[in-house]
Structure formats: structure tokens, C-alpha cells
Amino acid sequence: MAAGAPRVFVSHLSGVAVFDPNGDQVGRVRDLVAMLRVGRRPPRLLGIVVEVASRRLIFLPMTRVTGVESGQVITTGVVNLRRFEQRPTERLVLGELLDRRVTLAESGEEVTVLDVAIQQLPARRDWEIDKVFVRRGKAGALRRKGETLTVEWSAVTGFSLEEHGQGAENLVATFEQLRPADLANVMHHLSPKRRAEVAAALDDDRLADVLEELPDDDQVEILGKLKDERAADVLEAMDPDDAADLLSELPEEDKERLLTLMQPDDAADVRRLLSYEERTAGGLMTTEPIVLRPDATVADALARVRQQDLSPALAAQVYVCRPPDETPTGKYLGMVHFQRLLREPPFTLVSSVVDSDLKPLPPNASLPSVTSFLAAYNMVAAPVVDESGSLLGAVTVDDVLDHLLPEDWRETEFHGPEGVPDGRH
Incomplete structure (x- = not known):
């Protein structure tokens, strides 16, 4: 959906067809996946759960969606056919947010969620849930007996993560505004257990960005604690040269297993980079210039x-x-x-x-x-x-x-130039 286009209510997307760039049907929309955020900030829409011909549910990232209009979804690029698995910080929009009882912040009145609307942010590929369609009245009351209204996401409570919440979800939300290098620095100083919990809570793109900024040992440790399918997804989201550097640190058997799970085009780029000596132009380059x-x-x-x-x-x-x-x-x-x-x-x-x-x-x-x-x-x-x-x-x-730079430069806490805040306060 282009910037400035009308918002779309998610109930209208249930069951609509998903097409690839050639016009061939990939499957149908079965749900949408969102990540809630601290306070009243609108959730980020991560992607769409699509049912393909084999009745398998797969995940389609919103970064690969080029159109949501005219009763259809258009995708670009290769669709990953690995089975969808919901992660701890993810919420199914149709399955978990609709029919929920929430509270209008201004009046304290309880209402029922009938629908939510999504919209693409201007000049960006990110999508958010920005509106909530609710019905007044007691839970279980007939729809015709309650007034309906559409409000901003921030006008209701009962969805988003609480400020005092515990666990990796709240920790990740607290660090959401950090640059990848700063979040990598924070993760480096966490215990291995906590580091793994935070990594599990991050989405693939965010984790890929952070991994690129971590020391080699931390990268290998984190990747080793992910399921193979998730590890392959994260490697695909990394820049090919950084993915190649990380894979070069793994035993040959592990490296080959992960390369086999990656999308063929992504794996081909990484294999090509792995064929060059590390400290040469071929070993240093990225394969994705303009x-x-x-x-x-x-x-x-x-x-x-x-x-x-x-x-x-x-x-x-x-x-x-x-x-x-x-x-x-x-x-x-x-x-x-x-x-x-x-x-x-x-x-x-x-x-x-x-x-x-x-x-x-x-x-x-x-x-x-x-x-x-x-x-x-x-x-x-x-x-x-x-x-x-x-x-x-x-x-x-x-x-x-x-x-x-010295080999251990990433392991030294980054404070920035003297007198300049590092973004964590």
C-alpha cells in the first residue's frame, strides 16, 4: 500500500488471495503478525500468515508486500515455504486481538474490539496498527445494542506491554530505540542465558542488525542457540558479507547445514564470498551494491x-x-x-x-x-x-x-566522544 493510501481493516484481509509478481496465486491470508510495544505506541506489523496449497501456514514479511488493495495482496521476491511458528513477542492480530475487552483511556469504559486497521508509514516500508474499531456495551451483549466507534490505538489500554512488565519482551521494548551497535553492546554485557532470551525475542531483521555488531564469539553463541530454521532466516536477513564472516567461524558441518536451509539465492551469494580469502577485496565485499x-x-x-x-x-x-x-x-x-x-x-x-x-x-x-x-x-x-x-x-x-581495528574493539564498551551521550540515557 503506497504512502498516503487509505488504511485497511484487517477483517477485510481474512481469506484474500496472495499473488506473486507474475500474477500466480501463492495462497490466502489466514492472519497477520504484530509486535506490541511499551505504553501506547502503535504495534509494528511484522508480516502475514499465508496458507499455501498444501495447507501449510507460512510467514510472509511485510517488507516483501508491495500491495494490499482490491481484495488481494501482492508480494515480491521468493516466498519462504518453511512452516510458520509464532514467537514469544508476536501476536496474531485476528486470533488474539479481535474480540478482546479493552478500556477507553479517557473514560475508563470497557469496550470490545471488533476490528483494527493497518497503514504503511510514509516514505518507509514499516507498517503499523493505527486504529481500533470497538463496540460499547457489556461483554456478550448483542452487537446491535452497543454503539460502535473508531479510535486511535493510543486511546485504548489493555493491549500493549506494561511499563513494569518482566521478561525479554519488556527488555526488548526498552531497548527498541537503541542503534544496533548500542544494543549489541548491551547484549554483550548480559549473561549468556539473558542474551539468548533477548535474541529469541528480537525479530529476524533486528537480530541480524545486532549480530553484525557483536564480537565473533557472541555471534556464534547466539546463532548456536537458535533453531536451525530461525538461524537460516537470520542469516538471510544479514548482509551477505557479514553472514559469510559468521558462517566461516562455524564447523564445516554446521555451516553446510545452515547454507542448505537458506534460500538458494541468498546461499549462493554467501558461498561465493566464502570462496575468497578473508583479508582480500573478495572476502571483504558485499554482493548487494546499487x-x-x-x-x-x-x-x-x-x-x-x-x-x-x-x-x-x-x-x-x-x-x-x-x-x-x-x-x-x-x-x-x-x-x-x-x-x-x-x-x-x-x-x-x-x-x-x-x-x-x-x-x-x-x-x-x-x-x-x-x-x-x-x-x-x-x-x-x-x-x-x-x-x-x-x-x-x-x-x-x-x-x-x-x-x-584491534580484534577486541567490539568488546570494549562504547561511550562515544567525551561529553556526547551514547543514546542509552
Whole structure:
């Protein structure tokens, strides 16, 4: 649902068809999954429970939903067919929130929840439950005897986590506003038992972000305490280079088992990265830079750069290549820095402003060579191209720093520059 589109009441989604980008039906909606938050903050909608042809219930993340309209749900990308399992911090919207007795905060009156509405946040891929449709009257009373009204989520109590609640749910909610690096620092100083409880309560994307910021030993410990299917999901949510680094720390048998459980496309990227020496451009690179065809426009490039889930280093430039667009690409033609994009008219073709003079890195370039390249040309990312001229990926400055800093740098508590708060207070 595009930003600004009408909200959708979830009762209207029950049983509607789910289609892939080709128009083929994947299954039907059976429920929605939300994560409650502390106080009266609207819950975040995590995804949809879909019943496929085999009557298996699977989980479809909202990040893969491109449309919720006209009595159908449209998804993009490959659908993971592993069986849906509800996690401790998750709530089924149809199964657990509807028909619940809650209280209107202003008057203290008890009402019954008949429906809730979802809406996508502007300029983001996140979805929230923002409205509640309720009926006044005593529990069990006939619907026609009670007045109905629609209120903001914050206008009712009885749903969300209490401030004084205990357990990992409340702890996770308390840390919700922390940056991944800060939450990783907190988790590092928890006991192994508590660390595992918090990891179990985090959703896949959040846990993936945090794992990328933890020391190797903590990463291996946490991954080892997850069920294999969940571990594979988290590895898929990680950047391929970080997933490869983590898997390289595991015994060969465990590594191969998890790779087999991952989606084939994700596993292929990680396997390719594992084939390179660790301290080389190939071992350091990510396989997911911004790749554009020569006939793409500056407007197309800027739209890609604006994607919220891109790191600043990856968003700093785009790489122009002939098809295919996925790495390894067709012939690499050059790069365009985002500052150049800002100076050009939107209709300009990226092929006309491409910088082809800067020689890319080969995958076997050593760490000192990569560091020298970034420093010499004042770059925050560098293309990695093989002998055939195909773009394999890009090395970013943050990955280089990971290998230049002392091995235990992640294990030292981060306080930030003197006098600057670290975000925890």
C-alpha cells in the first residue's frame, strides 16, 4: 500500500488471495503478525500468515508486500515455504486481538474490539496498527445494542506491554530505540542465558542488525542457540558479507547445514564470498551494491540511493553495468557518485555521467591495497571486478575498518566522544 493510501481493516484481509509478481496465486491470508510495544505506541506489523496449497501456514514479511488493495495482496521476491511458528513477542492480530475487552483511556469504559486497521508509514516500508474499531456495551451483549466507534490505538489500554512488565519482551521494548551497535553492546554485557532470551525475542531483521555488531564469539553463541530454521532466516536477513564472516567461524558441518536451509539465492551469494580469502577485496565485499543499467536515468539512481535500508557507504555511489543486474553482472562500465547525481537533471542517463577512469579492484586485492585505494581516492566504497569485467560487489569503508581495528574493539564498551551521550540515557 503506497504512502498516503487509505488504511485497511484487517477483517477485510481474512481469506484474500496472495499473488506473486507474475500474477500466480501463492495462497490466502489466514492472519497477520504484530509486535506490541511499551505504553501506547502503535504495534509494528511484522508480516502475514499465508496458507499455501498444501495447507501449510507460512510467514510472509511485510517488507516483501508491495500491495494490499482490491481484495488481494501482492508480494515480491521468493516466498519462504518453511512452516510458520509464532514467537514469544508476536501476536496474531485476528486470533488474539479481535474480540478482546479493552478500556477507553479517557473514560475508563470497557469496550470490545471488533476490528483494527493497518497503514504503511510514509516514505518507509514499516507498517503499523493505527486504529481500533470497538463496540460499547457489556461483554456478550448483542452487537446491535452497543454503539460502535473508531479510535486511535493510543486511546485504548489493555493491549500493549506494561511499563513494569518482566521478561525479554519488556527488555526488548526498552531497548527498541537503541542503534544496533548500542544494543549489541548491551547484549554483550548480559549473561549468556539473558542474551539468548533477548535474541529469541528480537525479530529476524533486528537480530541480524545486532549480530553484525557483536564480537565473533557472541555471534556464534547466539546463532548456536537458535533453531536451525530461525538461524537460516537470520542469516538471510544479514548482509551477505557479514553472514559469510559468521558462517566461516562455524564447523564445516554446521555451516553446510545452515547454507542448505537458506534460500538458494541468498546461499549462493554467501558461498561465493566464502570462496575468497578473508583479508582480500573478495572476502571483504558485499554482493548487494546499487547496480543500474546504462539506460537508467539520474532519477532512477536517486530513487535507489534513497532506499532506507541502505548503509550510507553503499548509498554513496551507484555502479553502471550491462545486464544482468545482479552480481556477478554483465560488463562493468563505471560508477557515479551521488554528488554528481545531485548536479544532473533527472532525465540524464547515468551512462553519460559515469566515471570510467577509476580502475576497480580485483577480488584478490589485499587488505592494504584496498585501504590504500579508499584513502588515495577519498572513497567510502570501491567496486570489485573480475577478469571478465563483471562487477562482483563493493568493498565499503566500514568493512575495512572492522579488519584494521584491534580484534577486541567490539568488546570494549562504547561511550562515544567525551561529553556526547551514547543514546542509552
